[in-house]
Amino acid sequence: GGVSFEELLHFLLIAGPVVFPGKIDLGGPTAYNYLTYDDIAARLAALKAENPDLVDIYTAQDKFQLPSAGTCGGSGPCLVWVMEIRNPLTVTPRTPEVFFSGTIHGDERVGPTSVVEFATALLQGYRDGHRWARRIVDTRRLTLVPCGNAYGYYHNTRTELGIDPNRDFAWDQTATFCMKTVAARSINEVYRSHVFQLSATFHGGDNLVAYPWGDNLHCDNPNYYGYCSGGWVAPDQTGMARLTDTVRDFAGGFQGQSVYK
Numbered sequence: 001g002g003v004s005f006e007e008l009l010h011f012l013l014i015a016g017p018v019v020f021p022g023k024i025d026l027g028g029p030t031a032y033n034y035l036t037y038d039d040i041a042a043r044l045a046a047l048k049a050e051n052p053d054l055v056d057i058y059t060a061q062d063k064f065q066l067p068s069a070g071t072c073g074g075s076g077p078c079l080v081w082v083m084e085i086r087n088p089l090t091v092t093p094r095t096p097e098v099f100f101s102g103t104i105h106g107d108e109r110v111g112p113t114s115v116v117e118f119a120t121a122l123l124q125g126y127r128d129g130h131r132w133a134r135r136i137v138d139t140r141r142l143t144l145v146p147c148g149n150a151y152g153y154y155h156n157t158r159t160e161l162g163i164d165p166n167r168d169f170a171w172d173q174t175a176t177f178c179m180k181t182v183a184a185r186s187i188n189e190v191y192r193s194h195v196f197q198l199s200a201t202f203h204g205g206d207n208l209v210a211y212p213w214g215d216n217l218h219c220d221n222p223n224y225y226g227y228c229s230g231g232w233v234a235p236d237q238t239g240m241a242r243l244t245d246t247v248r249d250f251a252g253g254f255q256g257q258s259v260y261k
C-alpha cells in the first residue's frame, strides 16, 4: 500500500520526544509517477546538487566495500544508494534518527517512489520555509535507502538473485544462512553506522500499517510452534501499537478502503 507525504511527515514528527498533533496542510494530494532505478539515482544526485549542505548520498558499494548483486542494465552493476538528510548546523549526537527503506521485495513497487518523493517534497518544503519541513530537517537525522534490493527493483522481481532479503537477517533464520544478499548487508551496515529510534519499511500487496509485535522464537518451550500460541510480545508493543494507530488514523482511507488496517 501507499503512504502519503502527510502521513510520513506526521510519522517523523512523532518519532522524537515531542508529539505534534494536528494535520499538516500541504495543499492537497499530488499525483506521482513510478520512478525507475535510473530515475532514482538521477533524482538523488539532483537533490544533493540542490541541497549540498543538507544532503549526503553514497552507495553501499563505495562506503561499505560491498559487492554488487548482478547488473542493472546499461547502468552497470546494481548499486544500493543511501541518502542522508540533516542540518549540519543543528545536528548533534542526540538528534533522533529515523530510517526509511523503500524496497526489500523488488516487485513491490510503491516504496522507492514514496521514499524518494518524500525526500524531494521535504527538501522543497524546507527551501520554501514550510515550518514542518523545517522542523523535521532541523531536529531529525534521516537515512533513506530507496532500493535496498536494487537488483530486484530494476528487474521487477521479488528476490535478489533468488534469495529473499526479508529472510536474510539474523532473525527467524539459521545462523549460517543470513547476510547472503547485498540488500540485507547494505541495511545491516547502515544500521551499524547509526542509532535509529524508528524505521519504516515499505512493502506491497495490502493496505496496512504494521509494526513488529514480537516473535515466535523466544518462548520458553523449544517446541514453540506447537505450544507458544500468540508468541512472545515485544517489550515496546504498547508504544508501537499506539504509534501505528496514530499513523493509520492520520492517513485516512485509500482506494475505497475506509482506513488502513
Ligand SMILES: [Zn+2]
Binding pocket: 104, 105, 108, 166, 202, 203, 204
Ligand atoms: Zn515485501
